[in-house]
Amino acid sequence: MHGAVACVMVASVAAQGPPADGSWPLFRGDANMGGCSADPVRPPLELAWVFETESPVPATAVIGGGKVFIGSLGGKFHCLDLLSGKQVWSFDTKLGVEGAACLAGDLVCFGETDGFVRALKVSTGEEVWHYETGDAIAGGLNRYRTKAGRELILAGSDDFFLHAVDAATGEKVWAVETGNYIKGAPSVDLASGLVSFGGCDELLRLIDAETGEQVRSIPVGAYMANSCAVRDRIAYVAHYAGEIVAFDLANGERLWSNKSEAVEFVGSPAVDAGLVIVGGRDKKLRALDRATGALVWEFLARKGIDSSPVVGPEVVFVGSDDGRLYAVSRGEGKELWSYDIGARINSSPAVAAGHVVIGAQDGGVYAFRSSARP
DSSP: OOSOOOOOOOOOOOOOSSOSSSOBOSTTSSTTOOOBOOOOOOSSEEEEEEEEOSSOOOSOOEEETTEEEEEOTTSEEEEEETTTOOEEEEEEOSSOOOSOOEEETTEEEEEOTTSEEEEEETTTOOEEEEEEOSSOOOSOOEEEEOTTSOEEEEEEOTTSEEEEEETTTOOEEEEEEOSSOOOSOOEEETTTTEEEEOOTTSEEEEEETTTOOEEEEEEOSSOOSSOOEEETTEEEEEOTTSEEEEEETTTOOEEEEEEOTTOOOOSOOEEOSSEEEEEOTTSEEEEEETTTOOEEEEEEOSSOOOSOOEEOSSEEEEEOTTSEEEEEETTTOOEEEEEEOSSOOOSOOEEETTEEEEEOTTSEEEEEEEOOOO
């Protein structure tokens, strides 16, 4: 998730892992929402460029083909050059954009707070199609290619539905009704074809991406304002009542949980081969053992963390309400570097092609790259 939006309670097979092509095509990097980067960006970093949108940027950037794609709350969606930060094109939206876009071939798709999913041409920003849900879209989008080769765009909405839209035509393929708002981006386990997502009805739902049929619903214990991360058929959830939980997707069993008092988790977890890393509103970035849920280390920021961390081979990047982008060592949780943007950061890092890109509440999109010279 990409903002401090609390829930209001009301009546094909592919290799798993971070992108290896210098891209960051989805909210958390891959369809599993794992929040992992294979890019060995190491601090210290230098500020490469700043692009001013003139309105807050809670959305997380996506990166592909040397371009950055990101929306803002001010009614614009931007395509920027990754190296220079110069605008390539922009698209006027009716309302703002809170969630991350999704790159799907020659299209970039995103959801708006007016309830529309829009697909634009990557090259020009020309609209190809739009699809209307019944309410605001706060979370990022995901994608899934069916066994028949049909590309689906997946979007959760405040209309209580998870929507699957044909990426070629913008037509509805299926929609699954839930009991409340859906605030996070859905996760897709490509090996099994299961879509996993939660929301304000306090359930983790597993949906067959091919048919839209619900396979299982799992009580979580509190509402989820974020995305779960899936790895090896296990879903890792961090919910609003301060608990981090691992669920077995095969049977819905709760494998372990780690409970913290007086903390709300709004940012989504990052999961690599050994760790689950989550930031909380108690200022702490936590790393847990993926197999047991035991605490491995904690890092204390100056204010709360709604930003979702990205874990690389050696470094974890995360933003904070204190206005800083942090680089923390993956192994020990020690601060390696930070940059004071000076405005609250709800956006999450996008890490690709030697860059770390993040938005802030001052309306800036900030890009950093390593200051080390060969």
